[in-house]
Amino acid sequence: MNIVVLVKQVPDSGAERTLSASDNTVERASASNVINEMDEYAIEEALKIKEAHGGEVTVLTMGPAGATESIRKALSMGPDKAVHVTDDALHGSCAVATSKVLAAALGTLNADLIIAGAESTDGRVQVLPHMLAERLGIAALTGARKLTVDGSQLTVERQTDEGYEVVTAATPAVVSVWDTINEPRYPSFKGIMAAKKKPVQTLSLSDLGVDAGEVGTAGATSAVVEFSQRPVRSAGTKVTDEGDGGTQLVSYLTAEKFV
Amino acid sequence: MAEVLVVVEASASAGVKKVTLEMLTFARTLGTPSAVVLGGAGAAAQFKDKLAEYGAEKIYAGEGDDVDGYLVAPKATVVASLVQQVQPAAVLLASTQEGKEIAGRLAVKLENGLLTDAVAIDADGTATQAIFAGAALVKSKVTKGLPIVTIRPNSTTPVAAPAAGTVEQLTVSVSDTDKLTKVVERVAEKKGSRPELTEASIVVSGGRGVASADNFKVVEELADLLGGAVGASRAAVDSGFYPHQFQVGQTGKTVSPQLYVALGISGAIQHRAGMQTSKTIVAVNKDPEAPIFELADYGVVGDLFKVVPQAADEIRKRK
Numbered sequence: 001m002n003i004v005v006l007v008k009q010v011p012d013s014g015a016e017r018t019l020s021a022s023d024n025t026v027e028r029a030s031a032s033n034v035i036n037e038m039d040e041y042a043i044e045e046a047l048k049i050k051e052a053h054g055g056e057v058t059v060l061t062m063g064p065a066g067a068t069e070s071i072r073k074a075l076s077m078g079p080d081k082a083v084h085v086t087d088d089a090l091h092g093s094c095a096v097a098t099s100k101v102l103a104a105a106l107g108t109l110n111a112d113l114i115i116a117g118a119e120s121t122d123g124r125v126q127v128l129p130h131m132l133a134e135r136l137g138i139a140a141l142t143g144a145r146k147l148t149v150d151g152s153q154l155t156v157e158r159q160t161d162e163g164y165e166v167v168t169a170a171t172p173a174v175v176s177v178w179d180t181i182n183e184p185r186y187p188s189f190k191g192i193m194a195a196k197k198k199p200v201q202t203l204s205l206s207d208l209g210v211d212a213g214e215v216g217t218a219g220a221t222s223a224v225v226e227f228s229q230r231p232v233r234s235a236g237t238k239v240t241d242e243g244d245g246g247t248q249l250v251s252y253l254t255a256e257k258f259v
Numbered sequence: 260m261a262e263v264l265v266v267v268e269a270s271a272s273a274g275v276k277k278v279t280l281e282m283l284t285f286a287r288t289l290g291t292p293s294a295v296v297l298g299g300a301g302a303a304a305q306f307k308d309k310l311a312e313y314g315a316e317k318i319y320a321g322e323g324d325d326v327d328g329y330l331v332a333p334k335a336t337v338v339a340s341l342v343q344q345v346q347p348a349a350v351l352l353a354s355t356q357e358g359k360e361i362a363g364r365l366a367v368k369l370e371n372g373l374l375t376d377a378v379a380i381d382a383d384g385t386a387t388q389a390i391f392a393g394a395a396l397v398k399s400k401v402t403k404g405l406p407i408v409t410i411r412p413n414s415t416t417p418v419a420a421p422a423a424g425t426v427e428q429l430t431v432s433v434s435d436t437d438k439l440t441k442v443v444e445r446v447a448e449k450k451g452s453r454p455e456l457t458e459a460s461i462v463v464s465g466g467r468g469v470a471s472a473d474n475f476k477v478v479e480e481l482a483d484l485l486g487g488a489v490g491a492s493r494a495a496v497d498s499g500f501y502p503h504q505f506q507v508g509q510t511g512k513t514v515s516p517q518l519y520v521a522l523g524i525s526g527a528i529q530h531r532a533g534m535q536t537s538k539t540i541v542a543v544n545k546d547p548e549a550p551i552f553e554l555a556d557y558g559v560v561g562d563l564f565k566v567v568p569q570a571a572d573e574i575r576k577r578k
Contacts, residue, residue: 013391013392013509013528013529013532014528014529017391017394018391018395019390019395019397024397037509037510038510094372095363095366095373096366096367096370096371096372096373099363099367121509121510122391124375124376125359125363125375125376126356126359126360126363126375127359127360127362127363127366127373127375128363129360130331130332130335130360130363130364131363131364131366131367133332133364134332134335134363134364134367134368135367137436138439139439139440140330140331140332140360140439140440141330141440142330142331142356142360143356145503155443158330159356159503159504160356160357160445160504161355161455161456161457161504162270162272162273162445162447162448163445163446163447163448163504164446164448165330165442165443165444165445165446166442166443166444166446167330167440167441167442167443168440168441168443169439169440169441170439173439173440178503178510179510180496180503220372220402220403221366221370221371221372221373221401221402221403221404222372222373222374222399222400222401222402222403223399223400223402224397224398224399225385225398225399225400226397226398227395227396227397227398228395228396228397229394229395230389230393230394230395230396233535233540233553233554234554235552235553235554235555235558236555236556236557236558237556237557237558238547238552238555238557238558238559238560239558239559239560240547240559240560240561241559241560241561241562241565241566244569245543245559245560245561245565245566245569246559246565246566246567246568246569246570246571246572246573247569247570247573248559249541249543249557249559249566249570250570250573250574250577252541252557253485253518253541253570253574254577256518256539258461258485258517258518258539259485259574259577259578
């Protein structure tokens with residue numbers, strides 16, 4: 001099975017994050033950048049399917065030149081190769097434009113199965129898998145906590161608020177996964193060394209036949225007009241339980257009218 | 260005034276979700292609300308009264324097996340053709356997994372911008388979004404096409420405003436491509452009568468400190484006494500103490516209740532990302548240095564297995 005995993009480089013959610021003062025896009029240049037955590041689960045799932053059914057795993061990333069670091073890290077887990085879509089004109093692309101570019105790149109890769117993390121930690125928009133399916137005219141099985149592959153037939157347990165749904169489709173398809181689906185492997189030393197030699201193909205907008213005016217800040221379909229940091233929450237009252245902590249807690253809740 | 264389409268979030272068991280009523284409330288500042296019910300046959304009739312009570316002048320019914328039996332795509336097709344037909348001022352959807360997915364497909368179909376996770380929307384369609392785990396606020400605008408905006412639950416207080424609620428049946432016409440992903444089964448997992456996590460005004464969550472699945476009954480007991488929902492930290496979910504759909508945090512649900520009670524939760528950034536916009540935060544943790552105390556309005560340093568049962572008894576006494 002020919003599997004493509006979508007990998008995004010994001011600012012570390014454990015560190016300070018901000019928007020760039022000049023154009024209100026996510027500040028990536030000065031941030032500590034990492035692989036989007038959920039994408040590691042997507043890579044793991046792809047590798048497991050390859051191990052069980054054979055095939056090839058390709059990492060697809062759209063991002064600035066510096067995203068190479070995350071691509072090598074992804075490859076060190078075991079994928080065979082990577083495609084890096086990078087172009088200065090992509091800076092500031094909205095979700096609609098991003099899906100256009102990734103769909104164009106996927107058009108060159110002939111994937112049976114496209115696996116993505118359910119959301120990124122920077123945007124948390126969750127729309128990309130369905131946008132890609134819409135553009136490519138293929139199935140989308142999103143929010144998977146379990147994926148079963150039987151020949152060309154895919155079955156997913158999709159997490160919902162009430163419980164889960166069982167959804168099925170045939171390949172080609174886009175699947176997005178939550179972090180409950182597996183436990184991602186750590187790259188081995190051998191994997192890290194091998195990743196340095198794995199092929200990484202770079203594609204520009206003109207390689208993909210996408211007009212620069214349709215992407216980036218120029219082609220964005222939405223814009224941030226105002227940005228402000230929230231006031232930091234400050235600590236309130238802290239008491240130490242000396243036998244009546246529960247009673248004191250309820251007195252507070254009563255004073256605040258929750259009881 | 261132009262129509263504003265509100266894509267209804269509801270389920271047969273829970274009825275019309277609170278976020279739908281919030282959307283109808285927001286919609287009135289943008290134009291005349293029209294609810295769009297997407298589901299099996301008879302769905303609109305089931306939800307009609309509630310939608311009318313909260314201001315739906317019209318209720319469009321996109322019903323049938325073609326809508327209900329497949330994942331997301333048919334719903335987006337129905338909404339897209341309705342948009343072309345009525346030229347609304349805006350489309351509002353719930354910021355839930357499915358609401359966002361419909362919005363994403365709609366945006367591609369119409370080559371239109373979209374904004375997700377809005378906590379407020381102005382009369383001109385400008386949306387306020389909490390970003391970076393609630394650490395910052397932005398105001399954003401759709402600059403291409405009409406505003407397609409998904410609204411996060413618990414963003415506003417629903418206000419009733421009775422309207423006609425005239426049901427208009429839509430002709431559902433979806434392509435084979437829309438029917439590629441079949442929904443074979445819908446399985447409800449235990450929740451009892453507790454409110455929905457993202458919509459609850461009180462959430463009581465347990466973390467690693469709860470120490471076992473069985474012990475979660477301490478968390479559930481307090482939640483039930485307060486009429487709240489139960490949540491869990493990632494550490495608790497990863498340890499198998501509580502199911503994933505109740506996970507609060509960066510890789511789970513974002514909640515913004517009036518009261519958030521954190522029991523045995525240290526307050527790692529992963530967790531704070533999902534709850535730090537809560538109005539009041541209360542924490543019980545045995546570690547006085549736990550970061551959760553930095554954002555708690557009221558904190559008790561102590562053993563949750565002593566503090567929480569005592570609190571439960573005290574609430575019963577006061578009731």
